[in-house]
Amino acid sequence: MPRIVVCFKWVIDEAYIRTGASQELDLENVDYKLSDYDRNAIEEAVRLKEEYGGSLVGITVGVPEATKGIKDALSRGPEKAYFINDASFDNLEPSQTATILADVVSSQIEYDLIICGEGSSDLYAQQVGPRLAEKLGIPCISYVQKLGIENGEIIAERKMEEGVEVVAAPMPALVTVVPDINSPRVPGLKDTLMASKKPVISITKDQLSQTYEPCLQTAGILAASMERNCVKFGGELEGIAGFVESLLKEGVIS
Amino acid sequence: MAGVWVLAENHRQTLELLNIGRVLASKLGTRLAAFLLHDREMAQEYIEYGADDILLLPSLPEDQSLDAYIPVIAEEAQKQEPDIFLVAATLRGKEIAARIASRLNTGLCSECISLTLDESGKNLEMERLMFGGAAAQKVTCRTRPQMATVPPRTFEPAVKQSGREGQIKELPVPPASALRVLEKKARAHEASDIREARVVVCAGRGIEKQEDMALVRELAEAVGGEIACTRPISEELHWLPENLCIGLSGINVKPDLYIGVGVSGQIQHVTGIRDAKVICAINNDENAPIFEAADYGIVGDLYEVVPKLIKELKGEK
Numbered sequence: 001m002p003r004i005v006v007c008f009k010w011v012i013d014e015a016y017i018r019t020g021a022s023q024e025l026d027l028e029n030v031d032y033k034l035s036d037y038d039r040n041a042i043e044e045a046v047r048l049k050e051e052y053g054g055s056l057v058g059i060t061v062g063v064p065e066a067t068k069g070i071k072d073a074l075s076r077g078p079e080k081a082y083f084i085n086d087a088s089f090d091n092l093e094p095s096q097t098a099t100i101l102a103d104v105v106s107s108q109i110e111y112d113l114i115i116c117g118e119g120s121s122d123l124y125a126q127q128v129g130p131r132l133a134e135k136l137g138i139p140c141i142s143y144v145q146k147l148g149i150e151n152g153e154i155i156a157e158r159k160m161e162e163g164v165e166v167v168a169a170p171m172p173a174l175v176t177v178v179p180d181i182n183s184p185r186v187p188g189l190k191d192t193l194m195a196s197k198k199p200v201i202s203i204t205k206d207q208l209s210q211t212y213e214p215c216l217q218t219a220g221i222l223a224a225s226m227e228r229n230c231v232k233f234g235g236e237l238e239g240i241a242g243f244v245e246s247l248l249k250e251g252v253i254s
Numbered sequence: 255m256a257g258v259w260v261l262a263e264n265h266r267q268t269l270e271l272l273n274i275g276r277v278l279a280s281k282l283g284t285r286l287a288a289f290l291l292h293d294r295e296m297a298q299e300y301i302e303y304g305a306d307d308i309l310l311l312p313s314l315p316e317d318q319s320l321d322a323y324i325p326v327i328a329e330e331a332q333k334q335e336p337d338i339f340l341v342a343a344t345l346r347g348k349e350i351a352a353r354i355a356s357r358l359n360t361g362l363c364s365e366c367i368s369l370t371l372d373e374s375g376k377n378l379e380m381e382r383l384m385f386g387g388a389a390a391q392k393v394t395c396r397t398r399p400q401m402a403t404v405p406p407r408t409f410e411p412a413v414k415q416s417g418r419e420g421q422i423k424e425l426p427v428p429p430a431s432a433l434r435v436l437e438k439k440a441r442a443h444e445a446s447d448i449r450e451a452r453v454v455v456c457a458g459r460g461i462e463k464q465e466d467m468a469l470v471r472e473l474a475e476a477v478g479g480e481i482a483c484t485r486p487i488s489e490e491l492h493w494l495p496e497n498l499c500i501g502l503s504g505i506n507v508k509p510d511l512y513i514g515v516g517v518s519g520q521i522q523h524v525t526g527i528r529d530a531k532v533i534c535a536i537n538n539d540e541n542a543p544i545f546e547a548a549d550y551g552i553v554g555d556l557y558e559v560v561p562k563l564i565k566e567l568k569g570e571k
Contacts, residue, residue, distance in 0.1 A: 012385070014385040014386045014388050014521060015521075017385055017388050017389070025385075025388075025389055037503075093361070094352070094362070094364075095355070095356070095359075095360075095361060095362075098356065118503060119503070121385075121386065122384060122385055123364075123384050124364070124365075124383075124384065124386070124502060125362075125364035125365075125382075126348050126349075126352065126364055127352040127355070127362060127364060129352075130349045130350075130352035130353045130356070131352050131353065131355065131356040133353070134324075134352075134353040134356035134357060135356060139431070139432040139433045140321070140349065140353065140433075141433065142345065142346075142348075142349040143345050143349075155436070158345075159345070159496070160345055160346065161344055161345060162440060162441070163438060163439050163440040163441045164438070164439045165319070165435060165437075165438050165439075166435070166436045166437040166438075166439070167319065167433055167434060167435050167436060168433075168434045168436055169432055169433045169434070170432055173432075178503060179485070179489060179503060180488075180489050180496055183490070214361075214396075215359070215360055215361025215362075215395055215396055215397040216361040216363065216393045216394070216395055216396070217393060217394050217395075217396055218391060218392070218393050219379065219392040219393060219394060220391075220392045221384070221389050221390070221391045221392070222389065222390055222392075223388065223389055223390075224383055224387060224388060224389055224390045224528070225390075226524070226528060226546070226547050228533060228546070228547055228548055228549050229548075229549040229550065230545060230546060230548065230549070230551075231549065231550050231551070232540065232545060232550075232551045232552070232553055233550070233551065233552045233553070234552070234553060234554065235538075235552055235553060235554020235555065235558060235559045235562075236554075237562060237566075239552060239554070240552065240559065240562050240563050240566050241566060243534070243550055243552050243563070244563070244566050244567060246549075246550050247511065247532070247534070247550065250511075250531075250532050250549075252453070252510045252511035252531065252532045253453075253477055253478075253511065253567070
């Protein structure tokens, strides 16, 4: 029966980001959420546990204030959570997140399968899963849209540009999942209440085997400019004629 | 420590990376090396397209995937210590770039949309999108090699210069990867690739019923375009296949004309159309975010607007 670990991240909800003067981001009043793709990762882990039995734990790296994210993740099914936290763990880059996860997973958790979302809603660098697999020295199957276990092996359908690739890998292995793999359940009140009672193992920075320095340096973050005409027409015949005329002038229709 | 390396799964993307790779290598006064997957015949061609060195990867058994090359590529990088290593951001490319970066303990800028050298002429300034495309992040990499994945079609393919000379180096056969490919299935219906389409008409959640997709198709026909959709249409409703879904974790399109029909304009979708020349939208909510991302919009019920628009378009022809 597989011992499953699912990774998740508590991120800024981009819907709350406003652009300040001179294109800088206004993060004053942002709210946070469980990264979208991690909802699929957790759902898939829960589905596998329902099908094959075994155990399921969650793990995350973040700032100590991210407890709401732990509760959100636990309400979706994992039995307990590992919370690696430090005030300096905001804005970690993928190489740091992956090595910190690898540090804890390799020293404290017995596992057969690790599931990650294909990327995070905030950075969407899509590196943590593959980097983590590499640090642990286990096979990595990325962009999975269908997942199963047969004869102790992972069988996965990967969604590739040219079609579907079906692959097999021995366990332990790491899988990253795409959103079409499932539709995450919405936790109910009971799930939320139960989540508060589940154990959370807090791991602080000094319990890691070393410190992990960043490789990248962010020179700046600005709102992505979309300079568009923003001309609006009405839905009556006159408006439609004006719309068509504009497209003719642009030379994009003939 | 020198050299600019490029790695892509296919021919066209290799040429695109050779183009930007040539620019960087010339400025740095260093050599440009391209990986070539088991097709020795192509080596001379890549040299003519700008490569100084070809790193030839041996062919793999049928049940092996690109990931098998990771140890060989990482080992070669440890020996030669390239300064810059660019990988085409295909799905497999993004995975192996992250794993190679992990082996080399270096930084990787994912889906980099702009690459320039800084004032010192030594460090790459790389730009990428974050927060679902709402923001652009500019990064530099303190470690070497400076790695980036580059989305297909970010750069034009390199131009051929006959008579260039270069060297070919054969890399060793990699050990078998634990990952075995059991089967490859091509897409069920090979729709024409909408990433190449000149006009794209995109169906959004404002379309109420599956049969109403006919209206979107009719509009696409009237403007000579291909149809595509937003994530809910393919993922939740399955009215169109996944490969026609535009946006983050879907595809990016660069048409001359994009028309969103009943598309609200969530940032994850808009990111996939940001390189369209002209963006148009039809939506009954005048505050829908798509209008901020559009050049021309029609505010109105799509069920009334689209038939009128089709008539108007046909009348013009």
